[in-house]
Amino acid sequence: MQFGIFSVSDVTRDAVSGSTPSEAERIQAIVEIARRADEVGLDVFAIGEHHNPPFSSSSPTTLLAHIAALTQQIILSTSVTLITTNDPVKIAEDYAMLQHLAGGRVDLMLGRGNTVPVYPWFGKDIRKGLELALENYNLLHRLWREDVVDWEGDSRTALQGFTAIPRPLDDVPPFVWHGAIRTPEIAEQAAYYGNGYFANNILAPNFHFKPLVNLYRERFAHYGHGAPEQAIVGLGGQAFIARRSQDAVGRFRPYFEGSPIYGKSYRLEDIMHGTPMSVGSPQEVIDKTLTFQDGFGDYQRQLWVVDAMGLPLEMALEQVELLGTEVVPALRKEMEARRAPGVPDAPTHPSLVRAKYGDGPARQPRPNANRGDNLTGASPYQDTDPDLAAEYPLVA
């Protein structure tokens, strides 16, 4: 079971001090939070992708590559990578590069994005958002698994003889999670490919996402990847922890009430009780998180938001500490004890390499000498099976 944190990179006014961090301060704060998460033994740090203020993260791979260089063991992920408005070719290249630089400590979560103008800003049609997400992933999946891709579809220009470089580390693509909160087609796609399914589990009633998670589990089994309870499920959540319950509520309340998302329209108590948000002592957060396992079944990844709503850096770091030293160790033990036999862990780069090569050596693609294109001669890599030659475009 993996535990970690995810951030949307919001740059929000601190409702207590009244000051808003600069973008520069917030970017450095996020790096600090990720480093601390690594130090206290959390398994995952994930960052969002946005293209409008008040967010600071538009280029997750740049940020995560920097964090990779400063950390030792933590898996770096996204929450989410926009599979609609990004070119899947660029996603294939950027995340493969990140995967190399991070030594395999990379996976990614794909999502559609919910900011309407981002679609037209990037030349896309939001009414085609779902088609874009599905078709772009189909292409991304192939780009990471086939050295030379011929492709045509509706979402981008056709490809003939295209090779996404670099090839994934050890020729093993990063593991992919599909994030969805309402769309059965996304759950179906995750199930079809045997990928992970992630429900953000925030801003919605308790267990609201259960029908989608169950749909994914059933279809995962339908496609022969394992039993429904062996499907790879991730859940989000939001946490604010203090040693004493009343301190947690007291210290969190001004940030909650000052938040532009929650603002004045939600009551903290309603959200604490009616949604997966956990505010309380370490034990209370542990107990609430255990209800997720009861409700959704055994799952593989739990991420919390701990740095939103303008929390100052020191407070966010304290949250990371409390998660890493008190909440997660107890949850690891308890969830492991409750977990049914045969439920796998989430795939990691080492586990995927083992699954592909056993004890043998991993493939290390070496290009042939430069021919200027992939369209003539054999495949671009020295070891490519000659039977898998590219289909060449017709030349008049």
Added chain:
Amino acid sequence: MSTSADNDGTDPVEMAPRRVVVISAGTNEPSTSTMLADRITQRSLEHLREMNCTATARSRELAPLAVAIAQATVSGLSPADLQSAIEQLASADAIIACTPVYKAGISGLFKSFVDLLDNDLLIAKPVLLAATAGSSRHALVIDEQMRPLFGYMRALTLPTSVFAAPEDWGSTELGDRIDRAATELAVAVHAGIEHGIAERAWSGYQHQFAGNATRAEQTATDVDFESPLMRLATGRRAKPGALD
């Protein structure tokens, strides 16, 4: 055309008691809107009974749900009492919708409530439109605002709507209109139009997975995995073709 005579009495439409749900956005006690809705409900039940169609009516006043409706509008979270009202509408065989007219329009409370319903919650349901106002000059509010709203919801708005300004309460013609509208409601319910349309055309409308509609897909067994988008989800082209 199907009649009760030629379906051997086995038509499921005739089996279960029909449910009429009344939503009224009146706020006074007693509210004119609720009085009007009650009169319409009474006549509708009488007509249904004359057709040997067992029916029950439940009334949902929106005023006690005002805070819940506001919370749900800004938070997306439906408090339990609001959720139960939505579920009642979902399982209704007919709806009587009555709002007061404020500032030349339907009540904001009424519109806010409808805004919270899933797009497929009311598909083909007979809806009887009614409104009360302080002046007969507002008589077109029903046709200009309520009909388009329920048209968007793909509901079956009945031909006759009932509008009551103060003077109408002293006119027998109000009773005539109520009777005509109630007849339309009873006939539409008895004929099982909603059932028939949903049975044959449900997949042609937009739906929300695990939504509140009684026919909403809840599990994998309900889902059409051969739809164009589901095909695309599984690495195929959206439309079947030579490349499959």
